[in-house]
Amino acid sequence: MEVVWLDISWKNLSSRVDNKEHIEGEVKDVEVIKNLEYRDNHYIGKEYTKINGKYVNIGIITNKDLVRVSAIGKFGYNRSLIEAQKGIWVSTPQYIWSEELKKYQPISYPIGINQCGVIKFKGEDSKGNKYETPEIKIIPDLVTEEEYDIMETQLKIITENLLDNYQKDYNGSTSGNVLINLDSLSIYIDNLCDILEEINDNPQELLIEVRERVKVDKIKKFNAKLYIEQEMYPYKEMFNTDVSKKTLDLKEHRILKGALQELIDICENQIKYEESINESLRFQINEIKKLKTRDANIAKKANNRIKNIKEKGININNRINTWKQLIQKLNNIIEIEIFKDIVTQSWEDTHIFNFNPLYQEVFDVFETLNKLVRKNEILSIFKHDLIKSPDLYEKWILFKVLDYFINELKFNEGADNLVEKMIEYYNEYSTLRGFSIEIRRKEGQSIIITSEKNLEGQRPDLSLVMIDKYKCREVFLDAKYKPYSKRLETLQNDLKISAYRYLQLSKNSVGAFLIHPDKNITSNFEYLKPHRCGYITSSPKNSYGISIFAKMLIHFYMGWDYICPECGNIGNILDDKGYKTHYECSDNKCGAFWVRNSCRYKKEHPNNIRNLYKYINGNYHKESKLEWDVHCPVCSKSYRGDLY
Numbered sequence: 001m002e003v004v005w006l007d008i009s010w011k012n013l014s015s016r017v018d019n020k021e022h023i024e025g026e027v028k029d030v031e032v033i034k035n036l037e038y039r040d041n042h043y044i045g046k047e048y049t050k051i052n053g054k055y056v057n058i059g060i061i062t063n064k065d066l067v068r069v070s071a072i073g074k075f076g077y078n079r080s081l082i083e084a085q086k087g088i089w090v091s092t093p094q095y096i097w098s099e100e101l102k103k104y105q106p107i108s109y110p111i112g113i114n115q116c117g118v119i120k121f122k123g124e125d126s127k128g129n130k131y132e133t134p135e136i137k138i139i140p141d142l143v144t145e146e147e148y149d150i151m152e153t154q155l156k157i158i159t160e161n162l163l164d165n166y167q168k169d170y171n172g173s174t175s176g177n178v179l180i181n182l183d184s185l186s187i188y189i190d191n192l193c194d195i196l197e198e199i200n201d202n203p204q205e206l207l208i209e210v211r212e213r214v215k216v217d218k219i220k221k222f223n224a225k226l227y228i229e230q231e232m233y234p235y236k237e238m239f240n241t242d243v244s245k246k247t248l249d250l251k252e253h254r255i256l257k258g259a260l261q262e263l264i265d266i267c268e269n270q271i272k273y274e275e276s277i278n279e280s281l282r283f284q285i286n287e288i289k290k291l292k293t294r295d296a297n298i299a300k301k302a303n304n305r306i307k308n309i310k311e312k313g314i315n316i317n318n319r320i321n322t323w324k325q326l327i328q329k330l331n332n333i334i335e336i337e338i339f340k341d342i343v344t345q346s347w348e349d350t351h352i353f354n355f356n357p358l359y360q361e362v363f364d365v366f367e368t369l370n371k372l373v374r375k376n377e378i379l380s381i382f383k384h385d386l387i388k389s390p391d392l393y394e395k396w397i398l399f400k401v402l403d404y405f406i407n408e409l410k411f412n413e414g415a416d417n418l419v420e421k422m423i424e425y426y427n428e429y430s431t432l433r434g435f436s437i438e439i440r441r442k443e444g445q446s447i448i449i450t451s452e453k454n455l456e457g458q459r460p461d462l463s464l465v466m467i468d469k470y471k472c473r474e475v476f477l478d479a480k481y482k483p484y485s486k487r488l489e490t491l492q493n494d495l496k497i498s499a500y501r502y503l504q505l506s507k508n509s510v511g512a513f514l515i516h517p518d519k520n521i522t523s524n525f526e527y528l529k530p531h532r533c534g535y536i537t538s539s540p541k542n543s544y545g546i547s548i549f550a551k552m553l554i555h556f557y558m559g560w561d562y563i564c565p566e567c568g569n570i571g572n573i574l575d576d577k578g579y580k581t582h583y584e585c586s587d588n589k590c591g592a593f594w595v596r597n598s599c600r601y602k603k604e605h606p607n608n609i610r611n612l613y614k615y616i617n618g619n620y621h622k623e624s625k626l627e628w629d630v631h632c633p634v635c636s637k638s639y640r641g642d643l644y
Contacts, residue, residue: 001064001123001133003043005033005056005112006090013104016097023104025093027084032061042134047115048141048483058112058138059090064131066123071111073119073390076431079111081121089123096497105497114482116140116148117390140393140481142517143540150540151396152387153272158399159383160374161407163419178407180270182322185372188365189263189326193333195362196256200336203253204352204359205246213238249342252352252359258344259366260334266373267327274316274323279541281313287544287617293627301584301593302616308591382423394461394479397515397538397546398432398451401462401477402439404546409554410568411439411447433459441568444468445560447553455505460498465508466558473557476502476512477536477549484535485520491535499533510557515545523548525620530610530633531556544618552620555596555613556633565615566592592616599632600639608634 009028017023033051036043036058049056059081060069069081069089081089091111095104109115116138123131139148161178215237216230226239288309291302347370353363389395402418405411418437425435433452440446446467453463462477478498484491491514499512511532513525517539527534531552538545551565562571564585571583571594580597595614602609612621614630621630624638636643 001060001062001069001121001131003036003121003133003136004059004061005036005045005049005051006059006088007031007033007051007054008057008084008090008110010093013095016104021097022107023095025095025110027082027090027092030084030088030090032088036136038134042118043136044139045112045136046139046141047113047481049112056112057090057110058136059084059088060121060123060133062087062089062123062131064123064129065125066131067126069121069123071119071121071390073117074385074388075390075395075426076429076433077119077390089121098497100496105493107497112138114480115390116143116481117392118388119390135388138390140517141483142481142519143393147517147540148392150272150276151392153269154276154540155386155392155396155399156269156383157273158403159379159386159419160376162399162402162415163374163376163379179274179319180373182319182326185369186322186326188369188372189329192362192365192369193329195358195365196333196336196338199358199362200338202358203248203338204250204356205248206250207244208247209242210245211240212243214241214243248338248340250352251345252350253338254342254345255347255350256362256366257334257339257342259347260330260339261344262347262375263369263373264327264330264334266375267323267330271320271323271327274320276541278313278316278320280544281309281316283542283544284617285309285313291616291628295628298593298616298628301591305591305593305616308589311589378423379419382419382426385426391479393481393517395432396540397477397479398462400538400543400546401464402437402449404550405447405449406439408547408566408568409441409550409563411441411445413440413442414446415439441563445558445563455502458501458505460502460512463506464553466553468558468560471558472508473510474506474508475510475553475557476506477515478502478512480514480516482516482518484516484518491521495527495533495535500528503528503532511552513549515549525549525552526622526633529636530608531620548618548620551613551615551618555594556610556620559611561596561611564590564592565594565618566590599635599637601632601635601637601641605634610634 008030011026011028033056036045045058071079071081071091079091081091084090093106093110094108096107098105111119118135118137120135121133139145143151216239226241229239285306288302288306293299352359354360386395406415414437421437422432422435426432434450434454436448436450438446438448448465448467450463452459452461460476461479463474465472465474480494482490494514499514502512503509513533514535515538516535517537519537519539521537523536523545525531525534525536536545536549554560554563554565561581561583564571564587567585567587567590569585569587569590572586573581574584575582580595583594585592593616596611598609598611610633612630612632614628619630621633622644623629624631624642626638626640629639631638631644
């Protein structure tokens with residue numbers, strides 16, 4: 001079976017077919033274009049690939065007489081293909097009837113369009129023989145290979161962070177830290193290198209038998225064959241014989257080299273992760289600098305916020321430099337004599353690690369290092385499946401949202417054993433579809449986050465139900481990775497068949513939003529007012545859209561005004577005039593500042609009065625041309641009465 005790009009024409013769907021609400025596309029014509037690129041033992045392709053000006057799909061060609069073919073992946077992904085022509089197998093689009101538009105709308109596309117992640121194709125013939133392709137990695141059109149790697153790295157590290165449930169503190173002033181403790185790690189890596197140098201000076205060796213040509217006077221042990229050969233060739237000086245030799249290619253050295261290489265990989269991944277934090281910090285600084293105000297007090301608070309963010313950035317830069325120094329040490333030590341010209345082997349205990357003091361010491365240091373870098377065997381299997389997911393962006397959004405609410409906004413009660421519960425659920429159902437967790441703040445507010453909640457057959461990627469003593473409200477997020485900036489009509493369709501639909505299907509729903517990585521289109525939080533429907537940008541290098549979304553949930557939807565939208569600490573009230581309240585984060589290292597007031601024209605919409613919120617940066621209300629002002633999401637007016 002070969003994985004190929006296909007140019008497929010589909011039959012027109014001009015009217016409703018036999019009164020069916022859901023139908024699958026039918027192939028009109030198909031042409032094989034070329035094989036996908038094959039690199040590093042897997043195929044690689046990019047969604048929305050155009051060849052000769054036309055979008056192409058991914059399928060297979062085969063000379064086997066197959067009776068069925070499926071695309072499979074982790075988390076229960078299984079999609080049947082059809083044989084469009086002899087030996088050419090393709091996936092089909094799926095459509096749902098829109099009564100409003102009086103036509104079918106696509107809800108699922110052929111493989112190669114609107115899909116990212118890892119899949120493979122499996123086939124079976126009439127005799128039960130099975131065939132399988134290598135893995136196919138499909139990269140989103142809107143994400144570079146570098147960003148795709150960052151997304152994989154972030155997923156791995158976020159699961160580790162959630163497993164430990166550390167409290168984030170960039171400045172390292174508290175014992176708990178979501179980032180790895182580099183002081184302890186550096187001490188243990190220095191110790192590791194010293195012990196390995198000692199082992200290299202006095203290593204365990206292994207005697208092995210090798211076949212070599214040796215001078216007759218150097219042969220220490222003759223066998224019958226050698227005696228006969230010497231009798232036959234009395235003047236011959238060199239003979240082939242078995243010679244005992246010492247080698248450093250021990251199982252223990254292979255294990256240690258494998259552990260070193262894994263530690264180097266972990267350090268490199270941490271650099272990618274922390275560089276993405278820096279990217280987000282730089283974005284926030286640039287956004288704050290856009291603030292227009294002549295109010296000296298607000299300007300001072302904005303500058304203070306910039307100062308605090310810069311200090312976080314300096315700390316992250318220092319950490320990145322430390323990571324690089326550690327990598328250099330590890331790269332140097334992996335070149336010592338005991339590791340030369342040997343392969344690596346997986347981590348395990350051995351006799352030598354138990355009875356040779358130096359080897360026992362280095363084994364114990366590695367065990368401690370594994371804990372410091374949060375290596376966990378059960379988690380490793382889950383992380384492997386996560387990054388092999390056929391819907392990687394959706395999984396990334398799920399974990400980014402969980403990470404933000406738990407580690408940033410301090411909804412950390414109930415988050416104990418979160419990852420363990422996920423792994424148990426995944427092991428039982430082979431999916432995270434339907435997985436749900438309730439997380440709470442110590443003050444009592446809670447959020448129930450559900451992955452792919454069932455809404456009468458529709459499954460938004462994320463449901464967030466926010467609960468306090470007085471109300472219960474639900475908001476949906478649906479992850480997309482379509483190039484909306486190039487296909488605005490697709491954006492309109494997705495809002496109608498996804499976001500609008502979810503609003504109708506949930507009685508507690510107050511909002512439904514699409515979330516996507518297209519950096520060329522500005523987020524819109526009020527496509528349907530007041531903040532009922534819209535679309536948000538979030539990419540591996542800049543996920544600040546999730547932060548703005550979270551602000552809207554805790555403040556606009558729920559009125560939890562005192563929660564700092566940046567770090568989750570309690571906000572101090574600086575000024576309360578009834579119609580307007582000024583808040584400032586109680587944590588001086590944060591410096592966030594926000595204002596709650598009401599629309600000047602609220603009498604014009606008395607049945608839909610909502611508070612307005614203004615932030616130094618990251619506003620979900622549309623900002624007006626006035627200084628420090630926003631448009632009301634109900635009547636669209638600014639303080640001056642201007643409309644947008």
